[in-house]
Amino acid sequence: MAEADPGPLTGLTPVREIAVADAADLSERLRGAERPFIIRGLVKDWPLVQAGLAGSRNARDYLLRKRQDRPFTVSIAPPDAGGRLWYTDDFAMNFRMAKAKLPEIFQKIDEAEAEEDSPAIYLASIDMHEYFDGLVEENDVDLSGRDPLRSIWIGTATRIAAHNDFPDNLACCAVGRRRFTLFPPDQFRNLYLGPVDNTPAGRAVSMVDFAAPDYDAHPRFREALAHAQVAELEPGDALFIPSMWWHHVEGLSDFNVLVNYWWRDTPRWLGQPQDALNHAMMSIRDLPEKDRAIWRDLFEHYVFGAGPEVTDHIPEKARSVLGPLTPESAGRIRAFLLRSLSR
Structure with missing residues (x-):
């Protein structure tokens, strides 16, 4: 060869x-x-x-x-x-x-x-x-x-x-x-x-x-x-x-x-972004444009922006997964997703 x-x-x-x-x-x-x-x-x-x-x-x-x-x-x-x-x-x-x-x-x-x-x-x-x-x-x-x-x-x-x-x-x-x-x-x-x-x-x-x-x-x-x-x-x-x-x-x-x-320099217990993208394609992409616009804004609020306006009005002990993620709170999100996807 x-x-x-x-x-x-x-x-x-x-x-x-x-x-x-x-x-x-x-x-x-x-x-x-x-x-x-x-x-x-x-x-x-x-x-x-x-x-x-x-x-x-x-x-x-x-x-x-x-x-x-x-x-x-x-x-x-x-x-x-x-x-x-x-x-x-x-x-x-x-x-x-x-x-x-x-x-x-x-x-x-x-x-x-x-x-x-x-x-x-x-x-x-x-x-x-x-x-x-x-x-x-x-x-x-x-x-x-x-x-x-x-x-x-x-x-x-x-x-x-x-x-x-x-x-x-x-x-x-x-x-x-x-x-x-x-x-x-x-x-x-x-x-x-x-x-x-x-x-x-x-x-x-x-x-x-x-x-x-x-x-x-x-x-x-x-x-x-x-x-x-x-x-x-x-x-x-x-x-x-x-x-x-x-x-x-x-x-x-x-x-x-x-x-x-x-x-990866982030903890292994964090999720895979590709999984989130795949789920978004399944659940959001084919919605009517007006609904996609709402969800785009919500993603900006909770994910890409995630500024103090998301949590400042919630007592710190009640912020759960809205606060800084830990292995425990990430596990709660994962369990919630598994229950939701298995319905």
């Missing part, structure tokens, strides 16, 4: 690069960061990175030694997909999901590397603690007090449509080369988002094919590109992606491994 070509999107602004002195410096740089940045060589000393530099099979052998003996979930797309995990013409998925143990999956990747026309094989967001023993201990970034979810992404050359995530993200290129094309959160209208409930990986994705943009069908994509940034990562490099930034991800080599860290 040949490595992926550079693609048609040229002349984009490179993501800025920074240097960090130590874990404390990294933690300080991450605190409140609102724009992406690259740290070259942050994880270059990882055993996984070093194994990959000696060859893709060396990297696979290293991962096999750390694996747990359990089935892994893998996505497999046909050769004619060109590595793009995407929709079919009737909006089913163009890939199938399967479960197999890692030696079997890696045998298929061995075979794919020897073929010119081979399927895309992709293991997405695998929990490193649950599926490997000792992998985190030997390959980790000290995030100083944060408690991130550590995931590993393994596969052949792939193209993952532009999407966003709620948590902050530190993505570490361990094996192969990666290209990220990033857009600020406010560019969602120019990315032509697809369905929210039928997606390749649980998040709405851009319907634009970045390898062959159709500017007649998606004319606003030109405006998105004016705000785009691109990050080209080599083994050992890391990219910080702030919460809600859109990112299109390409694994450019025949074999690619990424390790990423997701975390």
Whole structure:
């Protein structure tokens, strides 16, 4: 297999690069960061990175030694997909999901590397603690007090449509080369988002094919590109992606491994904003305009404004969920929602 070509999107602004002195410096740089940045060589000393530099099979052998003996979930797309995990013409998925143990999956990747026309094989967001023993201990970034979810992404050359995530993200290129094309959160209208409930990986994705943009069908994509940034990562490099930034991800080599860290600086007991958006689409979006206007005003009052006029007239001990949220009051809201939705 040949490595992926550079693609048609040229002349984009490179993501800025920074240097960090130590874990404390990294933690300080991450605190409140609102724009992406690259740290070259942050994880270059990882055993996984070093194994990959000696060859893709060396990297696979290293991962096999750390694996747990359990089935892994893998996505497999046909050769004619060109590595793009995407929709079919009737909006089913163009890939199938399967479960197999890692030696079997890696045998298929061995075979794919020897073929010119081979399927895309992709293991997405695998929990490193649950599926490997000792992998985190030997390959980790000290995030100083944060408690991130550590995931590993393994596969052949792939193209993952532009999407966003709620948590902050530190993505570490361990094996192969990666290209990220990033857009600020406010560019969602120019990315032509697809369905929210039928997606390749649980998040709405851009319907634009970045390898062959159709500017007649998606004319606003030109405006998105004016705000785009691109990050080209080599083994050992890391990219910080702030919460809600859109990112299109390409694994450019025949074999690619990424390790990423997701975390949020807000408590885990707070709800997921996407759940609130989905519920609002179900319960508010199709109301008459005059009713939507009322609810828009109520959201501004209780959610986006939430100023003193919401609670000053209520005794403090009686404010319940209108006051600052706690694990207990958040739990009361969650229980109330569950009862309401189950009717």
